[in-house]
Amino acid sequence: MADTLERTKKDFTSDQEPRWCPGCGDYAILAAVQSFMPELGVAPENTVFVSGIGCSGRFTYYMDTYGFHGIHGRAPAIATGIATARPDLTVWVVTGDGDALSIGGNHLIHALRRNVNLKILMFNNQIYGLTKGQYSPTSEVGKVTKSTPFGSVDRPFDPVALALGAAATFVARTIDNDRKHLTDVLREAAEHPGAAFVEIYQNCNVFNDGAFDLLRDKSQGPHNQIRLVHGEPIVFDEGTRCVRLAANGRLEIAAVADTDPAQIITHDVHGPPSLAFTLAQLSQGPTEPTCIGVFREVQRTTYGEAVHDQIARARERSGDGDLEALLTGGDTWSV
């Protein structure tokens, strides 16, 4: 529920001192979110942050909104209860790769398929940080950690592809240290009516430092970020490379110089999910050139709307419930 009151970052900043490791990517995300919240025109008391367990879980304590720090993996379920019961609230979920994709994978996909009006920020650092360094469901194959001294053997999820597969209506990816891109994506997510899933590449400088260097690093990033912009041809690496349609019908990365401009894919966030899904699978992100930005944005009735609409229609049909009539309806007899 938007209003026109002037607010500042301070209105969304709680009195708690953030306690992440110095240099953690979470600080940058927190600062971006706190700074961006006033733009939405939603009062702090009408905003709820819900988090799970992991380093990201602490996020709720630093926002001066209503907050619920839940249990491991269940934040989307708690948030579904909040958003379904009270569609007047703006509900954000802050989660991590282990929280959202491992222990809480089921709740994530169901919140997305139901299109619950939630803004889900998934901090992906490809590691379990709070438990001090085990591989996560987004860690690359062969990851050497405390629990996998000989390297992990299981294939990781691509969070964007997973969200698309779960029929999410808004799916995006951004990077913790790119304040402008991060804020732009958050803005689009906030404006989306329905479930918005945002994967944020987040550097864990203690247990998985440099995992996203190819994309985060000032010198490498510009060459490897494939920035998706709706309605524009997908071109990156300072205009030298592009995503084009290959002869076999698949998408491939190629040099612009070698490509007929008609073959360059124009990004479309509203079309069928096949393009977004293919873009998500284009490369071995984040160790190869990787798409960031909004992959998909489509409109569908939100879960809360559908639930309350059904109640409204039942009341139109039968009138507001009458307890006396309920109790005495059907076969009764008097003594």
Next chain:
Amino acid sequence: MSTTVEQRERVVVRFAGDSGDGMQLTGDRFTSATALLGNDLATLPDFPAEIRAPAGTVHGVSAFQIQFASTDVTTPGDHADVLVAMNPAALKADLPTVVRGGTLILNEDAFQQRNLDKAGYEADPRTDGSLDGYQVYSVPMTSITVRAVEPVGVGKKEAERAKNMFALGLVSWMYDRPTAPTLEWLERKFGGKPEILDANVAAFNAGYNFGETTELFAHRVEVKAAPAEPGTYRNIAGAQALAWGLIAASRASGLPLFYASYPITPASDLLHELSRHKHFGVITVQAEDEIAAANMALGAAFTGQLAVTGTSGPGLDLKAETIGLAVITELPMIIVDVQRAGPSTGMPTKTEQGDLLAAMFGRHGESPIPIIASSTPSGCFDVVLDAARVAIRYRTPVIVLSDSFLQNSSEPWRLPDASSIERIDPHFAQPNGAVFHPYARNEDGARPWAIPGTAGLQHRIGGLEREDVTGAISYDADNHERMTDLRREKVAGIATSLPPLEVDDPTGDADLLVLGWGSTAGSIRAAVRRARDSGEKVAHAHLRWLNPMPSNTGDVVRRYPRVLIPEINEGQLALLIRARFLIDALSFSRVQGRPLWADELDDAIEEALRG
């Protein structure tokens, strides 16, 4: 030969057939007619876990038992006086439930070799002497039904399906039940399908007339109306009473009802019933799993709803971590556990009281929670109202224990006056200019319930230990101990608001106290009454709140030389009573997936008195 009319005080009738034979429906309609006649009654549906087990087999037998009487009825009856068996499998499965000398009404058409084989009979029980000592009536129900339905012009299959109505008509005649309620019900149900309606009416009338005109049945039985308190009555099963009680609690508190649940036998009926009442503003969510259901409810509780999740044993295990979160966040929430026979999947359609200790202790850490249990189907209504009252007043999750038997069983219920249900004030926190302390407590030990949307009361809660008063995260050693104490004291303190444990002890000097909880109340009452009739001095008390127990519970159990605790588990309440009050309570335990029988309690009482 003219028919004689025999007066009886009480009768137990059991309808049994294939799961597809419509026995539950038959029983249900017989119950309605019986209720309208003014008999007191209790019912017990007994169905297999399989939806459609192979037809004609013992696994597929579905039964419905009803006891009705001209005096008060406390149980569906240990044993049946009359068994209606629609096929050999039903006879095989349920003959052991029939009293010696009882009446068997068999569907003769179904007793063919093929069905006898499927039921596992080596010889026809009707002719090999195994039914000697019973009154056996063999009635060709299927073929008479088909003939009666013929003029309606439905197919043979539809005609045969109506045989349950023939059985209902026949038994209705035998017990002089009014026919109008059944005919009116058929009209309502099949009004839109005239042929099916006509077929069922024809079958029902054929059954009734068969009793009236054949000379097969020597007599019919009359059971007069039971004396009852003046008022308006209806027949109600536990599942419906639970659902309606939750709706009543929503109305009484002004809080919208939010019910999240995952399908599980036998708790699904609660989801089904509540989802029909959207015009009461009820939100029902069929969650992706048990854990999600609990968390959705807890999220809704945070926003100021009357939040409820329902489940059965396996689901209670899955919800345990979330219930712990509700304990530490101190939010009002109701968890309904419709107990079934465990462990694990156990016997999903069969009853048990095996979850008491799981409700008490089934979470990690010190995690106290109020627990209330209903003792009758209709009592579920008041039990959830009280659960809501306590949850909201004390800002705590509350576990409501029901069980499969209560959920499915039904009894006449004198309707409460909806307008006289006491209001429950949620007392939401309001800003008063001072710094808001989410863990400051009132005289009940309860913290404020500040819901999103309230300006100035923004605060953060969660599973981490909180600092007393401020609610900031705290790892302080003394604070953790203080918070642990405060949570325990708050739940223990609920006892001061509970009525004392009442003891039914007419002479006041009984030699034995029988202490129970939950759905065993009826059987215990019946057994205690019989013991008194034979000159024994036996008292009965039944716990409604299991945690905390009423303040006088210790005095009550210590007052009697002997205490016997019958339960459908291996002595869970007995364990609690022995540990809490240091008395040598005797446990009587049965775990056969069925209600306790009053006659097995007779022996247990006898033994306890002599022991």
